[in-house]
Every structure is written in C-alpha cells, then in structure tokens.
Amino acid sequence: MSLRRVQVTDFRCLHSAAFELDPRFTLISGANASGKTSLLEAIYVLGRGRSFRTRRLEHLIRRGSDRFVVFGEVDSFERRVSLGVEGSAAGVRAKLGGDKVKSLAELAPWLPVQIIDPEIHRLIEEGPSRRRRFLDWGVFHVEPRFVEDWQRFQQALKQRNAALKARLPRAVTAAWDADFVRYGECMSAARARYVELLMAHAVTSARNLLGMELSVGYRSGWPRDSSLAEALQHSWSSDQESGATQVGPHRAELSIRLNGLGVKDRISRGQQKLLAAALLMAQVKLFPADSVIKPTLLLDDPAAELDNERLTTLISEVSAQTTQLVVTTLHPEFSEFGAPGLQYRIVGGDIRTA
Ligand SMILES: Nc1ncnc2c1ncn2[C@@H]1O[C@H](COP(=O)(O)OP(=O)(O)OP(=O)(O)O)[C@@H](O)[C@H]1O
Ligand SMILES: [Mg+2]
Missing domain, CATH: 3.40.50.300 (P-loop containing nucleotide triphosphate hydrolases)
Known part of the structure; x- marks a missing residue:
C-alpha cells in the first residue's frame, strides 16, 4: 500500500x-x-x-x-x-x-506518514504533549482500537474539566470518573505496551546514530503505587483548586535517557536531532x-x-x-x-x- x-x-x-x-x-x-x-x-x-x-x-x-x-x-x-x-x-x-x-x-x-525534518529536535526539546502525540500515533498503528479509547477518554476529560471549571458539585464531576478511569487505563496500558516494542528498535537506532545507550520509559501521569481511580480521589482538592484534572494519561510523559542520564538540557542540538530520528525510525521499523x-x-x-x-x-x-x-x-x-x-x-x- x-x-x-x-x-x-x-x-x-x-x-x-x-x-x-x-x-x-x-x-x-x-x-x-x-x-x-x-x-x-x-x-x-x-x-x-x-x-x-x-x-x-x-x-x-x-x-x-x-x-x-x-x-x-x-x-x-x-x-x-x-x-x-x-x-x-x-x-x-x-x-x-x-x-x-x-x-x-x-x-x-x-x-x-512520518517525517524527519530539520525541526525534529522539537520532539526532545519541547514539552510532553509533542511526545504524547508521537506515542499515540504509533500506538494507533499497532492497536487500531486505541483510537476509540482515546476519543472516549478525551470526551470524559473534557466534560470533567468543564464541570471543575464551573465549580459544579463533586457528584456532577464524578459522573465522568468511571469513563475517565476505564478508558484512561486502557489507553495507558496500550501506550506502555507500545513503549516496550518501540524500545527494542530505538535502542539499535540510537546506537547506530548516536553511539549511545538509549532507554525509554513510560510515565503514566499518576503515581505508580496507586490505581488511576485512587489517584483521581486523592487529587480532588487540587483538581478543584486549579479547575482541571491533575492526574491521568493526559499528563503522561516519556522518560528518555542516554547512557543513563536524562536528556533535558544535557545534549546538543545535533544529538537531539539524532535522538529524535532514532525514535521516529523505531516507529517506522515497527511496521512489519x-x-x-x-x-x-x-x-x-x-x-x-x-x-x-x-x-x-x-x-x-x-x-x-x-x-x-x-x-x-x-x-x-x-x-x-x-x-x-x-x-x-x-x-x-x-x-x-x-
Ligand atoms: N500561506 C502561505 N501562502 C503563500 N505562501 C506561503 C504561505 N506560507 C508560506 N509561504 C511561502 O512559501 C514559500 C515556500 O516555503 P517552503 O518552506 O515550502 O520552502 P522550501 O522550499 O522548503 O525552502 P527551504 O529550502 O528554505 O527550506 C516561502 O516563500 C513561504 O514564505
Ligand atoms: Mg524547507
């Protein structure tokens, strides 16, 4: 095709x-x-x-x-x-x-479609939303039903945030919690599986392109030692204060390390480009x-x-x-x-x- x-x-x-x-x-x-x-x-x-x-x-x-x-x-x-x-x-x-x-x-x-362009270092340099988009595109092509979980999660998040912003009672906000947790957990599990797959290829590409040892981990967007439902319960007062949901897969991040060290502000622009290229190439390699x-x-x-x-x-x-x-x-x-x-x-x- x-x-x-x-x-x-x-x-x-x-x-x-x-x-x-x-x-x-x-x-x-x-x-x-x-x-x-x-x-x-x-x-x-x-x-x-x-x-x-x-x-x-x-x-x-x-x-x-x-x-x-x-x-x-x-x-x-x-x-x-x-x-x-x-x-x-x-x-x-x-x-x-x-x-x-x-x-x-x-x-x-x-x-x-995937692009390697002169701006690819932005994948490393900019905030986590770019890396979440990168991840979600890849997950979707490996697990097509991901898009449905993603859409349902986004819907629940949007409604929940609207209720928080309008300072509606907790019971109204909580009406969205079940969908938020259900689809959020499905989404998160699919992303974590994908990161494992991606790693296998990205490590080789990073060795080839950078001569360095890469590791990539998935941070779910809520504390590791609790379920998403528990995390949501705990964050109620800060959610209410800020008018937005503070925990969940919309806060997820990739933790990227080279030779055991975090890459933020540590590697050159050229290395950022090569690292981004290694990650993008790994996505391409994941197509059988x-x-x-x-x-x-x-x-x-x-x-x-x-x-x-x-x-x-x-x-x-x-x-x-x-x-x-x-x-x-x-x-x-x-x-x-x-x-x-x-x-x-x-x-x-x-x-x-x-
Ligand atoms: N909305 C627009 N309407 C008309 N022209 C535009 C618009 N947006 C960008 N351009 C112009 O399109 C031209 C081509 O831009 P493009 O970035 O595609 O060039 P390029 O061939 O990739 O150049 P380079 O080799 O410098 O990267 C530029 O002169 C730019 O100003
Ligand atoms: Mg150009």
Whole structure:
C-alpha cells in the first residue's frame, strides 16, 4: 500500500500542483523557498489531519485564498482509495473514497506518514504533549482500537474539566470518573505496551546514530503505587483548586535517557536531532516488513543539517526499511538513496518532471 498520486490546491505557496509518486522513492529538488517543505507538509496533512510545522490552519491556506484542498490516491491491494482533506475557516474536513468522514483519524490507517525534518529536535526539546502525540500515533498503528479509547477518554476529560471549571458539585464531576478511569487505563496500558516494542528498535537506532545507550520509559501521569481511580480521589482538592484534572494519561510523559542520564538540557542540538530520528525510525521499523501497509517516510532536506557520517548512518537506517520514501533536496544530483523512481523539480511552487 503506498501513496501514488497527490493533488494540492492553494496550500502554502502551492497554487495547483499534481504529481505521481513512486511506490519506493521519489526525489523532489528545489531552491530555498521553492515549496519543498510545503509539499511534504501537504502529504503529511493528508495522513495526519494536521501540520508538523504549525497548529494554525490559516497559515496553511495560500495567501489570498479561503481554503486549501489536498487530494491523494493510495494503492491498496487491487484498488485505489482516494483521500481528501480540505481546510478553511470552518476547520479541517476529510473525505475517504469520496464520502465525508466524521473523524480525521479515519484517514490515518490508509496513509501512515512520518517525517524527519530539520525541526525534529522539537520532539526532545519541547514539552510532553509533542511526545504524547508521537506515542499515540504509533500506538494507533499497532492497536487500531486505541483510537476509540482515546476519543472516549478525551470526551470524559473534557466534560470533567468543564464541570471543575464551573465549580459544579463533586457528584456532577464524578459522573465522568468511571469513563475517565476505564478508558484512561486502557489507553495507558496500550501506550506502555507500545513503549516496550518501540524500545527494542530505538535502542539499535540510537546506537547506530548516536553511539549511545538509549532507554525509554513510560510515565503514566499518576503515581505508580496507586490505581488511576485512587489517584483521581486523592487529587480532588487540587483538581478543584486549579479547575482541571491533575492526574491521568493526559499528563503522561516519556522518560528518555542516554547512557543513563536524562536528556533535558544535557545534549546538543545535533544529538537531539539524532535522538529524535532514532525514535521516529523505531516507529517506522515497527511496521512489519510483510505488512501490506507500508509507512510513507518524508525526509525534508536530510543533507542540510547532519554531518556526512551521520547522514550516511541515517541513510542506511532508512534504506533498510520497506518504506515509501519521499525526499526533498536543494541539489538535484543528490544520489545517496540511489536512483529515484520518479524525480521532480519545484520552482516557485510549480512542480515539474526533472
Ligand atoms: N500561506 C502561505 N501562502 C503563500 N505562501 C506561503 C504561505 N506560507 C508560506 N509561504 C511561502 O512559501 C514559500 C515556500 O516555503 P517552503 O518552506 O515550502 O520552502 P522550501 O522550499 O522548503 O525552502 P527551504 O529550502 O528554505 O527550506 C516561502 O516563500 C513561504 O514564505
Ligand atoms: Mg524547507
């Protein structure tokens, strides 16, 4: 299963761009500000319903336009499935096979897309919500029913927080506790299982890329020695005081250590990038090689930030995987991944066959 065709309208600087993708390797070259990252971002939005660069939808819409549309076709067994995402002032709407879908998550199984871009160090550097998103995307692709637990948990959390904020009596707030605990525990158990799986691959990638020993643990978001129900009971007064639920999987975190030490503020920017790449590569490796679902891996200008040795290691890590690769580069002669199946040149937002 791979993404075979993309059509982008009024997305960032791309007015109207349509192109085919190779099932294995597509290379897109272009000068600075030609639209390379925008093109990858459009593909990412198609699979994830959100950008990796911004949370502000209006930034994705081409200046002067009122909506963007990204349309894609995925080869699946004997048929092609179409995916569509439209962004406007009304929000993001998605279609699958021409029919509107209720949740953007419905597109995700058709296009598991991952990106390694110059900003990946943010996965390490920024707050825990980025790492929770990273984790949840991975869990979903290993355990598809996770999304339902996640949605039900979010619903319970939202209602519970609204009741806390409105200072409603405890009995009203507690009406949401059963769902909060039930789905929160399911979610948390799935995440913990996933971290175990991820570790096995991430350790090897970190050794290859960083030459360091990585360990990753899952912190559930409530004290280890109590159940979620107990933790919720104990946190009632602080919940009430702050007007928000203080414990639960929405407060979960990954604890990441290299050579036994925490990484926060301890490693260089370059090491943060390599560590993030090791974690992202581990997610890609978790897709079974014999699965019909192949992740689409987007590499945004990989030569720009890594030294030659690291780049070579990253390339060998990536090449060992059965992924669909879409790579951007400033230099059309970029040949580290071998000969591309399809190659394009992008100039001022226009994509042409190279
Ligand atoms: N909403 C928008 N409408 C129109 N143009 C936009 C919008 N958002 C960004 N741009 C412009 O799109 C252009 C291309 O940006 P993009 O980040 O895709 O370039 P790039 O080819 O990746 O460049 P670099 O090699 O520097 O990373 C930039 O000039 C940017 O200002
Ligand atoms: Mg760019």
